[in-house]
Amino acid sequence: MISYYQCLNFIVEIIIVDTRNTTELARELGRCLIEMRNFLRQYIQAKIKEHQMDISFEMIEIMACLWNKDGINQQEIADIVIKDKSSMTYLVDNLVKRNMVSRKVDADDRRNNLIYITKEGRLLQKKLNPWILEMYETAASGIQKTKITQSIKVVKKMSENLKAEKGLVIIM
Amino acid sequence: MISYYQCLNFIVEIIIVDTRNTTELARELGRCLIEMRNFLRQYIQAKIKEHQMDISFEMIEIMACLWNKDGINQQEIADIVIKDKSSMTYLVDNLVKRNMVSRKVDADDRRNNLIYITKEGRLLQKKLNPWILEMYETAASGIQKTKITQSIKVVKKMSENLKAEKGLVIIM
DNA sequence: AATTATTAGTTTGATATCATACTATCAATG
DNA sequence: CATTGATAGTATGATATCAAACTAATAATT
Numbered sequence: 001m002i003s004y005y006q007c008l009n010f011i012v013e014i015i016i017v018d019t020r021n022t023t024e025l026a027r028e029l030g031r032c033l034i035e036m037r038n039f040l041r042q043y044i045q046a047k048i049k050e051h052q053m054d055i056s057f058e059m060i061e062i063m064a065c066l067w068n069k070d071g072i073n074q075q076e077i078a079d080i081v082i083k084d085k086s087s088m089t090y091l092v093d094n095l096v097k098r099n100m101v102s103r104k105v106d107a108d109d110r111r112n113n114l115i116y117i118t119k120e121g122r123l124l125q126k127k128l129n130p131w132i133l134e135m136y137e138t139a140a141s142g143i144q145k146t147k148i149t150q151s152i153k154v155v156k157k158m159s160e161n162l163k164a165e166k167g168l169v170i171i172m
Numbered sequence: 173m174i175s176y177y178q179c180l181n182f183i184v185e186i187i188i189v190d191t192r193n194t195t196e197l198a199r200e201l202g203r204c205l206i207e208m209r210n211f212l213r214q215y216i217q218a219k220i221k222e223h224q225m226d227i228s229f230e231m232i233e234i235m236a237c238l239w240n241k242d243g244i245n246q247q248e249i250a251d252i253v254i255k256d257k258s259s260m261t262y263l264v265d266n267l268v269k270r271n272m273v274s275r276k277v278d279a280d281d282r283r284n285n286l287i288y289i290t291k292e293g294r295l296l297q298k299k300l301n302p303w304i305l306e307m308y309e310t311a312a313s314g315i316q317k318t319k320i321t322q323s324i325k326v327v328k329k330m331s332e333n334l335k336a337e338k339g340l341v342i343i344m
Numbered sequence: 345a346a347t348t349a350t351t352a353g354t355t356t357g358a359t360a361t362c363a364t365a366c367t368a369t370c371a372a373t374g
Numbered sequence: 375c376a377t378t379g380a381t382a383g384t385a386t387g388a389t390a391t392c393a394a395a396c397t398a399a400t401a402a403t404t
Contacts, residue, residue: 023305025320026312030212032327033205034254039334040202058390075352082206084392089354091390111352111399133195139330140198148197151323155204158311162211230360247382256362261384263360283369283382350401360391371380 026158033155036139043135051127059095060128062088066101066117067125073112100124198330205327208311215307223299231267232300234260238273238289239297245284272296 020028041057048055065072065080074088092115095101100121106112117125140148192200213229220227237244237252246260255263264287267273272293278284289297312320 022312022315022317022320023308025317025324026308029320029324029327030209030308031252031254032324032331033209036327036331036334037202037205037209038254039331043334056389073352080203082203082210083390085353086355086393087391094389109352109400113353135334136195136198136202139333140194141333143194143326143329145194145197147322147326148194148201150319151326152197152201152204154315154319154323155201155208157315159204159208159211161311161313162208162215162307228359245382255360257383258363258385259361266359281370281382285383346404348401348403350399352399353397355396356394358391358393361389363388364386366385367383369380369382371378373378374376 029155029158040135040139043138044131047131054098055100055124056094058091059098059100060132062091062095063100063117063121063124063128064132066115066121067129071114071116073106073114077115095121201327201330212307212311215310216303219303226270227272227296228266230263231270231272232304234263234267235272235289235293235296235300236304238287238293239301243286243288245278245286249287267293 044057044060048057048060061081062077065077074092075085077092078085078088092101092103092113096103098120099118101115102118103113104116106114216229216232220229220232233253234249237249246264247257249264250257250260264273264275264285268275270292271290273287274290275285276288278286
């Protein structure tokens with residue numbers, strides 16, 4: 001049960017109104033997003049440098065996909081990390097060179113290159129996972145879960161709005 | 173005055189709890205950010221292509237800074253668009269080539285290159301501004317102002333958390 | 345069964361990004 | 375006023391990004 005004061009707190013917070021219009025706010029949110037993304041990248045890159053590891057932030061993004069689900073194809077990875085499939089060719093090439101993953105042609109659909117983590121890739125996971133976790137814990141510290149959830153909803157809604165509009169453009 | 177039902181609505185929305193932990197939510201927010209950013213870029217790039225204009229999204233970002241405040245130096249622009257200063261050399265070079273801006277050495281501090289919009293740059297502004305506005309209006313449509321404000325707060329807090337941590341790393 | 349459309353991946357080329365090292369200028373300190 | 379430190383910008387090289395054109399394999403349609 002929520003107390004009267006909690007309720008009041010919520011409402012007060014909601015009532016404090018920004019004088020800028022929605023468009024300006026959307027702009028600022030966009031800018032904040034880039035900034036945060038950069039801090040995330042810098043956070044990991046500092047760790048990479050500190051430990052003198054031969055891997056890039058972008059390659060780690062791909063590894064993180066595979067730690068979650070091994071043996072997916074390049075297009076699936078591209079969709080998750082939101083990059084072009086030709087970037088995948090480039091980055092997976094580099095990961096193969098570093099013995100972090102291996103390409104295997106899918107027997108069921110020979111168009112697919114299934115990407116599997118190697119033993120060395122697993123070692124990397126053991127080393128990196130605590131850092132990534134730590135990074136997100138740092139990022140999220142002192143923020144209520146519900147607020148993050150709300151923010152995700154807002155950003156997703158914006159993406160959907162833009163996606164829908166893009167669809168229209170294609171039709172026209 | 174907020175009605176009982178409005179109050180209830182706020183609370184209900186806040187109470188719907190995501191089962192994932194904060195860290196996972198922070199991760200998802202990060203991913204959403206990239207996606208939204210990509211849609212913004214694609215939105216503008218579609219317009220550029222449609223009108224066969226010789227300018228990139230990145231250059232437009234810089235122009236948008238100058239439309240807001242003309243005659244700032246390259247470092248100031250870099251801070252606003254959150255890019256390296258060497259990227260500024262590259263992008264401003266390209267804008268100068270296209271006659272959109274001009275570099276002028278600051279008489280008061282000869283280290284500064286002050287960047288001014290040219291007449292052609294003003295024409296571009298007239299053409300592009302409605303699109304950018306339209307884009308953000310599209311993005312923000314159907315979202316309450318207060319929710320965007322809240323999201324900005326969340327993302328800024330995360331950036332601050334990461335910035336503070338980075339500071340520590342430098343000390344150590 | 346043949347044709348067409350779709351999908352996964354690669355190649356290539358243009359662009360953008362950033363770290364690093366460098367020059368030039370200004371500021372601060374002794 | 376000389377030295378040291380900080381700041382703005384540039385040059386360079388390595389990496390990453392994406393669009394477009396392409397090949398190969400599969401799915402859908404006739």
